[in-house]
Amino acid sequence: MPDHLLNVAAVRPRTRVNGPGWRAAVWVQGCTIRCPGCFNPDTHPHVARQLWDPERLADALLREDVEGVSILGGEPFEQAAACARLAHRVQQAGKSVVTYSGYTASALRAMALPEVHDLLAATDLLIAGPYVAAARNDGRGWHGSTNQEFVFLTTRYNLDVLRAVDSVPVVEIRVDGARMDWTGIPGPADLHDLRVLERPVAPRRGPA
Numbered sequence: 001m002p003d004h005l006l007n008v009a010a011v012r013p014r015t016r017v018n019g020p021g022w023r024a025a026v027w028v029q030g031c032t033i034r035c036p037g038c039f040n041p042d043t044h045p046h047v048a049r050q051l052w053d054p055e056r057l058a059d060a061l062l063r064e065d066v067e068g069v070s071i072l073g074g075e076p077f078e079q080a081a082a083c084a085r086l087a088h089r090v091q092q093a094g095k096s097v098v099t100y101s102g103y104t105a106s107a108l109r110a111m112a113l114p115e116v117h118d119l120l121a122a123t124d125l126l127i128a129g130p131y132v133a134a135a136r137n138d139g140r141g142w143h144g145s146t147n148q149e150f151v152f153l154t155t156r157y158n159l160d161v162l163r164a165v166d167s168v169p170v171v172e173i174r175v176d177g178a179r180m181d182w183t184g185i186p187g188p189a190d191l192h193d194l195r196v197l198e199r200p201v202a203p204r205r206g207p208a
Contacts, residue, residue, distance in 0.1 A: 006057060006082035008050040009043045009074055013064045019098035019125065019142055020161050021067030026057070028083065031075035033102040037133035039144060043074040054082050058089035068096030068124070077101050077108060081115035087122035096156050098142075099123040102130045105151045124156040 009029040012018075018025045030046035031038075038044070061069055069090045076083045076099050087097040099119065101108060105128045108116055120126070129148035136145050143150070152158055 004053075004082065005051040006054045006079060006086060007046075007048060008052050008057070009040075011050075011057075011061070013061065014066060015070075017142070018070040018072065019068070019127075020096070020157060022065065023068050023070050023098070024061035024064060024066050025070045025072060026061070026086070027072045028074040028076050028079050030078055031073050031102065032078065033075055033130060035102055035131035037136075038131055040073070046078075054085035055089045058086050058093070062090065062093050062095060066095065068098065070098040070100070072100045073102070075102055077103060077111075077116055077119060080113065080119045084115055084118040084122050087119060091122055091124075096124045097122055098125045098127065101126065101128045104129050105149055120153060124152070124154045125161075126151040126153055 006026075007029040009027040011027070012025040014022050015025050016022055027040065027043055029043055029049040031044045032046075034041075034044050058069065069086070071083055071087065083099070087099065090097050105126060108120060108126075108128065111117075127143050127148055128151055129145075132145045132147050135147045150159075150162065
């Protein structure tokens with residue numbers, strides 16, 4: 001697929017459970033990390049889904065009343081160049097960028113690829129580290145497991161923003177005709193119920 005296009009698994013124009021404030025969320029397609037127990041195994045294969053020009057996608061998302069955009073996966077740093085273009089456009093509009101990654105922050109900083117550092121430079125809050133089922137989150141916060149790091153890469157956010165986590169919903173459910181999908185960090189019992197209720201065509205949308 002063309003390197004200049006972003007391969008997107010799903011988009012949610014407004015959400016409160018994937019970072020600070022009301023945000024747009026973009027799940028990219030493709031991840032070679034494939035953490036066992038990942039919420040989004042359908043995003044792992046590197047197959048073409050929705051191909052977007054990153055700037056056009058950013059412009060479409062920013063028509064909504066949102067604080068910023070969260071980029072999840074899949075693995076955003078496996079499409080770092082296109083994700084960086086999306087992120088820069090969002091920041092140029094005065095909005096914030098939250099990027100999720102299954103790589104640790106130290107691993108990302110050690111990578112020699114300039115596009116990886118370009119995406120880091122266009123990210124305000126990085127939520128980094130592999131999903132570890134044994135350290136699974138209890139249904140609070142914006143991360144899937146407690147080993148994952150919150151790394152503040154600009155002055156846009158700091159640790160104070162984490163105090164807001166307890167005041168936001170844990171999971172959002174959206175029903176559109178015959179289709180139900182969800183996003184967020186469900187607890188184990190809630191995850192079981194969601195998987196019973198969701199239709200086979202509905203994507204699972206937790207954090208990267």
